[in-house]
Amino acid sequence: MxxxxxxxxxxxxxxxxxxxxxxxxxxxxxxxxxxxxxxxxxxxxxxxxxxxxxxxKPEMPDFPKEFARTGYAHIAFSVGSKEKVDALTAELKVDGYEVVSGPRTTGDGYYESCIVAIEGNQIEITI
Missing domain, CATH: 3.10.180.10 (2,3-Dihydroxybiphenyl 1,2-Dioxygenase, domain 1)
Structure with a gap:
């Protein structure tokens, strides 16, 4: 499956x-x-x-998206290397996207950054 x-x-x-x-x-x-x-x-x-x-759908309401809430938290994309995580995070920051964490190594061993990118929704960038 x-x-x-x-x-x-x-x-x-x-x-x-x-x-x-x-x-x-x-x-x-x-x-x-x-x-x-x-x-x-x-x-x-x-x-x-x-x-x-x-x-x-044009008539849909757009409610605030709190980071700590039930439901989907983020979509994670693997870019292949630490250098690519760093480069894409820097590019997104320069282009005006909010970096909410990272790049960093998390407690469970992921190297990642998290960006608020799509209408308050988070995108995680990982190796």
Whole structure:
């Protein structure tokens, strides 16, 4: 068994799509638009076969996202090396994204950083 894909609702579909393509190497499909419901989505594919669906419906509320809450906490991306974690974290910081932790080695041995990147949602960058 494997996870087929993870889905994330966003308010700004194009900004979210561009983030994953630019910084994390995602490849995007052409998108889907249901004219009846105004639902839109993109499937983003990554080199290892993982897929992320980003979705939007215009009338959705956008509630604050506390870091310590129930539900999904973050999406983690492995970039392959400590140097790549450092470089991508620095690039994201320069581009205005909030670095909330790291780069650092955690108590359980991960080398990682955590960025607030998509509308208050966290992206973790690991080796």
């Amino acid at each position: 494997k996870i087929e894909h993870i889905a994330l609702y966003v308010k700004d579909l194009e900004t979210a799509r561009n983030f994953f393509v630019k910084y994390l190497g995602a490849k995007s499909n052409e998108g889907y638009h249901n004219l009846k419901t105004s639902f839109r989505s993109y499937f983003l594919s990554f080199d290892d076969g993982a897929r992320l669906e980003i979705m939007n």
